[in-house]
Amino acid sequence: MSVADVDSAGFRMRVVAESIRLFSEHGYESTTVEQIASAAGMSRRTFFRQFGSKEDVIxxxxxxxxxxxxxxxxxxxxxxxxxxxxxxxxxxxxxxxxxxxxxxxxxxxxxxxxxxxxxxxxxxxxxxxxxxxxxxxxxxxxxxxxxxxxxxxxxxxxxxxxxxxxxxxxxxxxxxxxxxxxxxxxxxxxxxxxxxxxxxxxLQQQVTVVTYPAGTSPDEVARRVADELRKP
CATH class of the missing domain: 1.10.357 (Tetracycline Repressor; domain 2)
Known part of the structure; x- marks a missing residue:
């Protein structure tokens, strides 16, 4: 396996998928780094260099x-x-x-x-x-x-x-x-x-009409507009 293959996004996704499969089948604690590396077709050393740990790989x-x-x-x-x-x-x-x-x-x-x-x-x-x-x-x-x-x-x-x-x-x-x-x-x-x-x-779906008494503060007007826009 070349360095380019190991560093590719597609390969990393495959390792993620294999690790999650093993965790699902055997449990997180019971799955070893060796099992993940073997399933992904890499060495234990390469795994640690690329992913660091079981927690990182997922x-x-x-x-x-x-x-x-x-x-x-x-x-x-x-x-x-x-x-x-x-x-x-x-x-x-x-x-x-x-x-x-x-x-x-x-x-x-x-x-x-x-x-x-x-x-x-x-x-x-x-x-x-x-x-x-x-x-x-x-x-x-x-x-x-x-x-x-x-x-x-x-x-x-x-x-x-x-x-x-x-x-x-x-x-x-x-x-x-x-x-x-x-x-x-x-x-x-x-x-x-x-x-x-x-x-x-x-934006056209968000047209809102708000009425308020004269003298209402700008903050209160803004609050009423926001309340109306949040409605379904």
Whole structure:
């Protein structure tokens, strides 16, 4: 096996799949590094050089995925708010393409506390990448706006991702796009026309009429508008 083969994204995904299969069949604690390496067709030494540990290998595809997220953010043509939504779609599509693997991984992770903690850390890495990107591209935007926007985007994405893995037929990429558009409108982060956030059709669906007594404060008006936009 050549170095190029070992370093390829396809090979790493195969090792992830083999490790999850073994964990599912024999249990996480009972599966050895030697078994994973043998199933993947590599030496024990190569395994440790490429993946580090059993805990690392089950999330190894996230390293490649984080790279794809960074590339999407860097190359997106449009406003930065929309770029974050496009990057969230990249993550969703990755797991949607191989839902069976995602299901088996979720089952393994649920049974091992250390893996659940590691999964949370991995989730925060995506959130951190989104926040760092927006702070860099929008230096004059109040940090609290960026944090609120990213938290809403990642929270919605993660919820629908979990629902998709559990078999919810309504948890689709199109549903994700609609919900992310609602968040963008509610938080005032409207993107350029043609972007995930700025899709004219989605924005037209968010037209809201709010009435209020004369003298109502701007903050109260904003609160009422946000409440209306959150309604189904």
């Amino acid at each position: 999330f190894a595809d996230h390293e490649s995925l984080l790279g794809q997220v960074d590339d999407t953010l860097a190359s997106y043509v449009g406003d930065p708010w929309s770029a974050v939504c496009a990057a969230a779609e990249v993550v969703f599509r990755h797991f949607e393409r191989d839902r069976d693997l995602a299901v088996r991984r979720a089952q393994v992770v649920q049974e091992v506390p250390a893996l659940r903690d590691r999964e949370l850390v991995t989730t925060y890495r995506y959130q951190g990448a989104f926040e760092e990107f927006l702070r860099r591209r929008l230096p004059d935007e109040p940090p609290v706006h960026i944090v609120a926007y990213v938290a809403a985007i990642t929270g919605t994405h993660n919820y629908l991702l979990r629902q998709m893995i559990r078999g919810d037929a309504d948890a689709t990429l199109e549903r994700l796009r609609r919900e992310l558009a609602r968040i963008a409108v509610a938080l005032g982060a409207r993107g350029s026309v043609g972007g995930a956030v700025g899709d004219p059709e989605l």
